[in-house]
Amino acid sequence: MSVTVLSRRGFLDTIFSAGALVLSAPLVSEAASKADAAAWHPSVYLGIETDGTVLIVSHRSEMGTGIRSVLPMLLADELDADWKRVKVEQAIGDTRYGSQNTDGSCSIRDFYDAIREAGASARLMLERAAASKWNVPVGECQVKLHQVVHEKSGKKAGLGELVKLASTQQAPKAAELKFKSPADYRYIGKDTPMIDADDIVTGKGQFGYDAKMPGMLIASIERPPVYGSSVAKVDDTEARKVAGVAQTVTLDKFQPPQMFKQLGGVAVLANSTWAAMQARKKLKVEWTASPNAEYESGAYKSKLAEAARKPQKVVRKVGDVDAALAGAAKTHEAEYYVPLLSHAPMEPPAAVAEFKDGKVVTWAATQNPQAVQEAVSEALGIKKEDVTCHVTLLGGGFGRKSKPDYVVEAALLSKKAGKPVKVVWTREDDIRFDYYHAVAAMYMKAGLDASGKTTGWLQRSVFPTIGSTFNADARYGQEFEMGMGWMDVPFDIPNHRAENGPAQNHVRIGWMRSVANIYHAFAVHSFVDELAHLAGKDPVQYLLSTLGPDRKITIPPEGDLKYWNNTMPQEKYPVDTARLRRVIEIAAEKSGWANKKPGNGRALGIAAHRSFLSYIAAVVEIEMGSDGKIRIPRVDFAVDCGTILHPDRVKSQFEGAGVFGASIARMGEITAANGQIQQSNFHNYPVARMNEAPRETHVHIVPSTDLPAGVGEPGVPPIPPAICNAIYRATGKRVRELPLKRHGLA
């Protein structure tokens, strides 16, 4: 499918002026998979204005990865535009952009082809326009830094001058396009600065919390402290006495499943943030009973662990594990545990919305503006097209902000108040009412032969599934959760079985940066390290030998489960052990593994994990302080993410993943008692600070021309096991339950 010139462009009219040349490049894979795509193929959009300004629509949300800069940069480079004359417009939510859900580490992977096609098509059309204007062969004309040049005659024309002529042409066919060679890139691979860098260091960046609408009220909401309960009775007398308070609104209880519906509660609407927050504290609310009131983290943990000790649903089977374990020279078993976690993005959820004449306009810090359209339209009983969602910068997302319950709150409150309403979550709201990363228990058992080789491997996980957010009866891990480091353990073990047991959720469960990989990788990569020590082998050597010979593994379906593989075909993105081996070798070499023997309370630990189609190995160096707590002087990441566009943003994502992983390992823990979440702010839900983060992170990027894969998430999973593996080598203490704070180690 090829690029189209858009003459009538309806929904893009606010972005491009009438005289501009506007192209859309269809997203082939998505168009093919969506039945309703025939009318208008989801596309990438590019416009060239008559004054030469190149306008690129960024349809992905910026939450810190740099995607809002890097995708337009790729387009500008393919067109050979002058980056200084490129303007990036942030798209509103609209299915015509294809998926806008900035989640799952797939922005570059999914849009790479279409973006390059858009750029190359525009370039060819401008060259053709110049050729016809000058009456010279098109092969002699070339776009060079924002102008078309005819070398022989020395003729030059700016892109803007050629727009009118170019607009009269047919768009080129895909087969006619010539792509730039990577050697000729000006911006890609060159660490070009992010477009928002100036705004951020001067405080001008506009986040969801900063959004405003004329005449708006600000709302703070008291939500049911136990999941599933609702307002029984409310006394708002004192709250309404607070100066600046306009009204209070009781929000309805949602009907399961949860989806992205709001939680209910009582909102205070006021003319200032302070008044709303203060008055809210003066509400007297009685809540209805909830079956979740018995939820207690300690008891729940025992339940999960118990289930993990019993045979459960098989999700992958190779050989005969039971026979292998029975006949093993040595067996070893271990249980692992990772608690509930909260995303805690630096900016708590916030959005402003106005309901007027049956339509909603909102400005929201959201990873997924189309989900905003859906959730708001459902909650208000209006059409999806009647919800306009503008996207602000996001002060962090990590998956939290792809769940737009807070935008629904703002829209509902605006409808009740007859005015625009901004909903601001406090940090306490954020931590007490998250869509939590699931708590998980894992049971592992292995058998070794006399030489120390692992001959049998059994793994079981039990956790409340994200599926429960969308289907209240879901109890087992979904296909995507099983596909995250569980069905796809790449070890060369002749007898191998993976299982998954059921669990009921008592809070909202959601996806957080790298999702189920977090607990699965923790168990798998801690356990293989345990086996290395049991076999008396060096952990890196043991890991490599367990990984076995270079091969591409095809994971077969098991029962009703197919191997998820990030929705990609296994032929295109196979599980390739050669790539995993290579990153292990690089990380070991660059970290100085062979020479840095454990001693003096210092040691290295390793873990290597494939997720989001990328291959990552991390070597973490830890040092035991005299206070008995760990420090992390150094992390070495070796990363193979296929083709990459912006090495520095790749590095920064891994630096960030090292810190995020350190938070999970050291101190991340959400607990519940009497159904209520016990943490509320950074004093009791701490995250890593400068002195607790890895001090130096070295990111070694494996040069690759493979298809682009994920970057934002895959750095997280190897960090907690690598830290615990290092602690074992430094101290002989094996930590199987996170966080380290519980063990006095952080």
Next chain:
Amino acid sequence: MIRLKINGTSRQYEGDPDMPLLWFLRDNLELTGTKYGCGMGLCGSCTVHVDGKAARACVTPMKSIEGKNVLTIEGLSAKGDHPLQRAWKQCAVAQCGYCQPGQIMQAASLLKEKPKPTDADIEAAMQGNICRCGTYERIRKAVKIAAGVQA
């Protein structure tokens, strides 16, 4: 009535004297570069200078700053070219950017007190500022570049 100076301009406030400076800046003056992150003095997102020293605006009640000089990220430099702002861009520190105004204001106060900070000085001064995106290593580097000490 509370009078004070914000980025050199005289301002007046009438209202709840317990309201933190943060909301005066954000809601009343629309100076939204100062961010809310915790409201408890735990994260540093709201860091401003009060009479030249770093302070957490979220726990600084209006009644406590009568007659004082407040500097926010918007007033740190006229053209966004304070040495720290330049170093921040040079090192491409920001990821989401939400914590960064607070980080920069905290670092600016450090450099005022200690123009040539050591690693330990930086760590001690910056520990109160959380960056959930994990940009700490670059923050440390940028502070050193701005201070002209070995980075």
